[in-house]
Amino acid sequence: MGVIKKMLRAGLLATVSGVSLLAVSAPGAYATGMPQLDFANPLVTGQVMWGAVIFFVFYMVLSKAMLPGITRVLQDRSKRISGDLEIARAAKQDADKAVAELQQARKDAMAEAQAHLDQVLAEEHKAAEQQMQEINARVTAEIADAEKRVAEEKTRALSALKEIAGDTTQALVQRLTGIVPDAQLVAQKVESASAHSTI
Amino acid sequence: MAGGSSINVLEQFELHPVLGGLGEALRFSQSPLYMIVAVCLVLAFLYFGMRPAAVVPGRLQAAAEVCYEFIHNMAVDTIGPEGTAFFPFIFTLFFFILAGNYIGLLPFSFTFTSHIAVTFALAMMVFVLTVIVSLKVQGLRFFAHFMPEGASPFLAPLLIPIEILSFLSRPVSLSIRLFANMVAGHVMFDIFASFVIMLAGFGVVGDVFAVGPIAINVALMALELLVGVLQAYVFAILTCIYLREAVAH
Numbered sequence: 001m002g003v004i005k006k007m008l009r010a011g012l013l014a015t016v017s018g019v020s021l022l023a024v025s026a027p028g029a030y031a032t033g034m035p036q037l038d039f040a041n042p043l044v045t046g047q048v049m050w051g052a053v054i055f056f057v058f059y060m061v062l063s064k065a066m067l068p069g070i071t072r073v074l075q076d077r078s079k080r081i082s083g084d085l086e087i088a089r090a091a092k093q094d095a096d097k098a099v100a101e102l103q104q105a106r107k108d109a110m111a112e113a114q115a116h117l118d119q120v121l122a123e124e125h126k127a128a129e130q131q132m133q134e135i136n137a138r139v140t141a142e143i144a145d146a147e148k149r150v151a152e153e154k155t156r157a158l159s160a161l162k163e164i165a166g167d168t169t170q171a172l173v174q175r176l177t178g179i180v181p182d183a184q185l186v187a188q189k190v191e192s193a194s195a196h197s198t199i
Numbered sequence: 200m201a202g203g204s205s206i207n208v209l210e211q212f213e214l215h216p217v218l219g220g221l222g223e224a225l226r227f228s229q230s231p232l233y234m235i236v237a238v239c240l241v242l243a244f245l246y247f248g249m250r251p252a253a254v255v256p257g258r259l260q261a262a263a264e265v266c267y268e269f270i271h272n273m274a275v276d277t278i279g280p281e282g283t284a285f286f287p288f289i290f291t292l293f294f295f296i297l298a299g300n301y302i303g304l305l306p307f308s309f310t311f312t313s314h315i316a317v318t319f320a321l322a323m324m325v326f327v328l329t330v331i332v333s334l335k336v337q338g339l340r341f342f343a344h345f346m347p348e349g350a351s352p353f354l355a356p357l358l359i360p361i362e363i364l365s366f367l368s369r370p371v372s373l374s375i376r377l378f379a380n381m382v383a384g385h386v387m388f389d390i391f392a393s394f395v396i397m398l399a400g401f402g403v404v405g406d407v408f409a410v411g412p413i414a415i416n417v418a419l420m421a422l423e424l425l426v427g428v429l430q431a432y433v434f435a436i437l438t439c440i441y442l443r444e445a446v447a448h
Binding site for chain 1: 209210212213214215216223225226227228230231234235238241242245246249252254260263264267268286287288290291294295311313314315316317320321324378382
């Protein structure tokens with residue numbers, strides 16, 4: 001196969017050399033057509049063979065080495081950018097969470113303080129009320145006590161009055177009559193007299 | 200053309216063996232040589248661009264990444280999720296053609312995409328690839344595509360040959376589009392450049408008027424820079440479209 005090809009090539013070459021020799025010997029005849037359409041020229045068809053080899057090598061180098069390298073660089077970059085974005089997003093989320101926590105804490109603290117304040121106020125109110133009640137009770141008790149004492153004093157004064165009345169009566173009777181009256185009788189009379197009159 | 204000095208605008212497309220007899224024996228002309236140069240330039244650009252592999256890319260790395268992402272988006276957006284599998288192929292195709300088109304714009308260089316043999320080989324490679332992928336993905340249902348859905352069965356004798364013909368003409372249109380664009384651009388360059396040389400023969404007046412074709416050539420260079428990337432893009436996007444049809448279930 002290879003030998004046949006070589007022979008063919010040699011034959012073609014010989015033909016071409018002959019043709020080009022003819023062309024050189026006959027100037028002007030060479031320029032009759034487009035060189036691109038001169039398919040008898042092995043150089044024209046040789047382009048296809050060499051072009052195929054070069055294109056194949058170009059394709060291989062690009063697809064196996066060059067393009068995967070660029071793909072890797074681009075992927076690394078997009079991965080890094082998305083990673084950085086992820087980190088930034090996470091940081092933002094954390095910050096948002098912290099802010100929310102802070103706000104919640106502030107709200108809680110405010111509510112707690114308010115509750116505390118309310119409680120203290122209520123306690124104070126209650127304490128004041130209780131104190132007031134205590135004072136009232138004490139005052140009432142003291143008034144009652146005083147009234148009782150007044151009544152006692154009154155009773156005592158009244159009982160002392162009878163005694164004084166008896167003594168006075170005895171002294172009067174003695175001064176008027178000169179007789180010492182019977183104490184028991186005087187007491188009886190004073191008693192009956194005080195029963196009739198009201199003080 | 201003018202006077203005794205004949206200017207042949209097609210001369211620039213002639214192939215010459217490199218390294219004399221060795222090149223002749225290996226059929227190695229300047230065309231494959233410039234293919235190698237183009238491939239090496241693209242690989243060097245990608246290699247030196249991506250060598251820092253930095254997270255924050257420099258200029259060259261950003262340029263290499265833009266190239267990667269441009270083709271990657273084109274492949275995935277056009278072909279679909281299966282596009283990633285074909286992405287290296289599209290990338291190779293696009294940059295092979297683009298580098299070929301652009302290298303040809305340098306003086307004394309050679310445009311291998313101006314050879315129909317090269318462009319047709321590329322187009323046939325795409326064509327054969329799409330047929331293989333179609334048969335692999337769709338099996339025999341692939342042949343159902345030659346009858347447009349919803350069309351009247353009475354039109355089948357007319358439609359099926361048209362569809363088959365349009366399918367078979369894909370590599371032809373694909374290759375001739377690129378080839379013709381490149382040839383036309385370089386012929387124009389040559390024609391206007393030859394005007395300059397011709398005008399130079401008319402003395403001072405000619406020298407003054409020669410500014411015109413030079414200015415046109417400068418403008419043409421801008422146009423060719425556009426055409427060069429546009430044709431590479433068209434070739435790649437059409438390949439993507441053919442592949443999308445191939446992988447569609």
